[in-house]
Amino acid sequence: MMDLSFDVIAFDADDTLWHNETRFVVAQDKFKQLMSSYHSAELIEQKLYETEIRNLQYFGYGVKGFALSVIETAIELTDGQVRGREIQAIIDVAKGMLKAPVQIFEHVEEVIAELSKSYELMIITKGDLFEQETRIARSGLVNYFTHVEIVSAKTRDTYKALLAKHSVDARRFLMVGNSPRSDILPVVAIGGRAVYIPCHNTWAHEIVINQDGGQEGYFELEHIGLLPALLERLSSN
Amino acid sequence: MMDLSFDVIAFDADDTLWHNETRFVVAQDKFKQLMSSYHSAELIEQKLYETEIRNLQYFGYGVKGFALSVIETAIELTDGQVRGREIQAIIDVAKGMLKAPVQIFEHVEEVIAELSKSYELMIITKGDLFEQETRIARSGLVNYFTHVEIVSAKTRDTYKALLAKHSVDARRFLMVGNSPRSDILPVVAIGGRAVYIPCHNTWAHEIVINQDGGQEGYFELEHIGLLPALLERLSSN
Numbered sequence: 356m357m358d359l360s361f362d363v364i365a366f367d368a369d370d371t372l373w374h375n376e377t378r379f380v381v382a383q384d385k386f387k388q389l390m391s392s393y394h395s396a397e398l399i400e401q402k403l404y405e406t407e408i409r410n411l412q413y414f415g416y417g418v419k420g421f422a423l424s425v426i427e428t429a430i431e432l433t434d435g436q437v438r439g440r441e442i443q444a445i446i447d448v449a450k451g452m453l454k455a456p457v458q459i460f461e462h463v464e465e466v467i468a469e470l471s472k473s474y475e476l477m478i479i480t481k482g483d484l485f486e487q488e489t490r491i492a493r494s495g496l497v498n499y500f501t502h503v504e505i506v507s508a509k510t511r512d513t514y515k516a517l518l519a520k521h522s523v524d525a526r527r528f529l530m531v532g533n534s535p536r537s538d539i540l541p542v543v544a545i546g547g548r549a550v551y552i553p554c555h556n557t558w559a560h561e562i563v564i565n566q567d568g569g570q571e572g573y574f575e576l577e578h579i580g581l582l583p584a585l586l587e588r589l590s591s592n
Numbered sequence: 593m594m595d596l597s598f599d600v601i602a603f604d605a606d607d608t609l610w611h612n613e614t615r616f617v618v619a620q621d622k623f624k625q626l627m628s629s630y631h632s633a634e635l636i637e638q639k640l641y642e643t644e645i646r647n648l649q650y651f652g653y654g655v656k657g658f659a660l661s662v663i664e665t666a667i668e669l670t671d672g673q674v675r676g677r678e679i680q681a682i683i684d685v686a687k688g689m690l691k692a693p694v695q696i697f698e699h700v701e702e703v704i705a706e707l708s709k710s711y712e713l714m715i716i717t718k719g720d721l722f723e724q725e726t727r728i729a730r731s732g733l734v735n736y737f738t739h740v741e742i743v744s745a746k747t748r749d750t751y752k753a754l755l756a757k758h759s760v761d762a763r764r765f766l767m768v769g770n771s772p773r774s775d776i777l778p779v780v781a782i783g784g785r786a787v788y789i790p791c792h793n794t795w796a797h798e799i800v801i802n803q804d805g806g807q808e809g810y811f812e813l814e815h816i817g818l819l820p821a822l823l824e825r826l827s828s829n
Contacts, residue, residue: 381719413690419656426663427683430676442679446664453650484721485652487743503727507722 359548359589363523367488367532368480370554371579372467373494374458379421380447386425389441393433403428415507417483422449433536456492462580464496469583471499478503479517479530481537487489509537511545518545531582543572550582551575599627600760601707604769605717607791608816610731611695616658619685622808623662626678630670640665650742654720658682662704690723699817701733701738701784708736715740716767718756718774746774748782755782767803768819780809787819788812 369375383403387396394402406424414420425445429437470476478500480487487505491497502521506513518525525546533537533554542549549571574585606612620640624633631639643661651657662682666674707713715737717724724742726733740759743750755762762783768793769775779786788810811822 362740410687413677414656415720417656417722419651419654419660422660423656423683423686426679430680433676435676435680437676437679439667439670442663442674443667443672446660449660450647450650483722484719484742485654488744505721507725 360527361474361548361586362527363475363477363521365477365479366467366527367530367538368478368491368494369482369532370533371460371538372463372478373460373490376554378418378452378455380558382421382425382452385439385448386429386445388431389444390429390467399432402432406431406539408507415479415483417486418449418452419483419486422446425449444559453489457490459494459496460579466579466582467496467499467517470586475501477501477521479506479509479514480504481506481509509534509541511541512543514545514547514589518547529586531579539573547572549573550585552577552579597764598711598766598785598823599764600712600714601760601768602716602768603704604767604771604775605715605728605731607770608697608768608775609700609715609733610612610697610727614695615655615689615692619658619662619689623682625668625709626681627666627669631653633814636665636669643668646705652720653718654723655686655689656720656723659683662686666756666788688754690726694727696731696733697816699815703819704733704736704815707823712738714738716746716751717742718744718746746771746778751778751784752782754786760787766823768816776810786810788823789814789816 365401366372383400386403387399390399403425406428407421410420410424410427414423422445429441429445467476476499478491479493480503482505484505491503497503503519506517514530517523518528528542528547529550530538530542530547531550531552533552535551539549539551549572553575576582576585603609620637623640624636627636640662643665645660647657647661647664647799651660659682665678666682702740702787704713713736715728717728719742721742728740734740741754743754751767754760755765765784766787767775767779767784768787770788770789772788776786776788786809790812813819813822
């Protein structure tokens with residue numbers, strides 16, 4: 356087997372360290388309920404998804420853009436008949452999402468604390484700057500990380516630029532995340548390694564498993580609690 | 593006079609390099625018109641301002657948060673009677689703001705091009721990551737800047753962290769911007785220098801001129817075209 360050791364381990368945040376998609380699923384359910392006198396849950400979900408995709412170019416990722424897309428969908432689905440108090444309910448759900456406590460996944464705290472003794476740890480997360488900073492600050496984990504990078508997209512170029520900026524050799528860089536498209540494939544493509552930890556609530560738009568990246572550069576784990584054992588196995592071979 | 597020379601010159605972006613507040617003023621005017629059958633322009637403006645301030649903690653800065661606050665204000669001002677098509681009009685205004693061409697101020701292009709020959713130039717801008725990146729990319733100026741930093745707030749700690757990150761001596765750092773609160777006072781407070789270029793459309797919330805920072809550390813210019821001459825004068829004394 357290969358002998359692999361790393362200087363820097365970077366973690367995606369949303370749905371890797373803590374729940375994120377759950378908030379959106381819960382919010383969608385509330386929206387479906389709110390609109391249930393107008394349409395079926397299936398149609399509402401389909402229309403909302405279409406609106407979100409169409410609006411990505413304007414709004415990017417995050418709760419605020421989501422809220423605007425939900426409002427737009429509500430207007431469309433009701434032919435403009437939606438009530439002010441229904442729209443306000445949508446805005447209130449968004450505010451609740453933005454203020455909700457950060458729910459860290461099982462094992463995360465112990466694993467991060469342990470690994471921070473031997474590795475330089477980073478967070479590399481995509482999304483809305485204000486939201487991400489707020490959540491990272493409230494997670495209570497921030498002191499374990501040497502750098503926190505919030506980016507608007509996670510492409511090969513993004514990772515290349517980040518590694519250059521922090522003078523990290525790609526071969527000694529490990530990325531841990533739940534999104535093949537954002538966390539795994541671009542990292543493997545530039546010569547880094549990745550650990551894929553699937554999250555059961557990943558957003559439909561993120562499920563684009565491109566097999567072109569090959570299977571060699573990354574490892575798949577059931578949950579983050581298994582990461583220290585994997586690292587030990589890799590470096591001792 | 594003092595002899596001052598700099599290694600790094602950083603620029604605020606919105607309302608320093610290009611128009612920003614203008615977009616919000618125009619959008620507010622459209623909103624006042626939309627609501628003109630319900631209330632006076634003064635009351636609408638006052639209510640919107642209150643809503644924006646109240647929502648800053650949830651939404652931070654940027655067009656998306658602005659749009660959500662406008663929608664909330666519309667609901668409040670109409671006792672929930674606002675129509676779907678009126679809400680959609682607000683969302684469309686927001687989309688227009690996000691896609692509008694970046695309008696660079698006079699003198700900016702020449703000054704930035706000239707200074708980039710002798711100085712390391714940075715952008716340090718506050719706001720929504722996705723919006724800011726999009727606008728910086730579309731400005732056509734990005735290649736003149738060595739680093740672009742998008743932050744959620746501009747405090748002393750923000751500047752200290754950025755200078756440490758890029759190994760810049762505060763005494764050889766100059767910040768150029770239109771906001772005393774964000775661009776001038778915190779920089780002067782940590783030992784840097786600043787150039788204050790007032791913008792005539794600065795948002796009410798930003799006009800908090802705190803005189804505690806003293807006048808020594810910063811210079812005021814009428815427009816950015818005067819910056820090269822100021823730098824020359826300072827370094828040749």
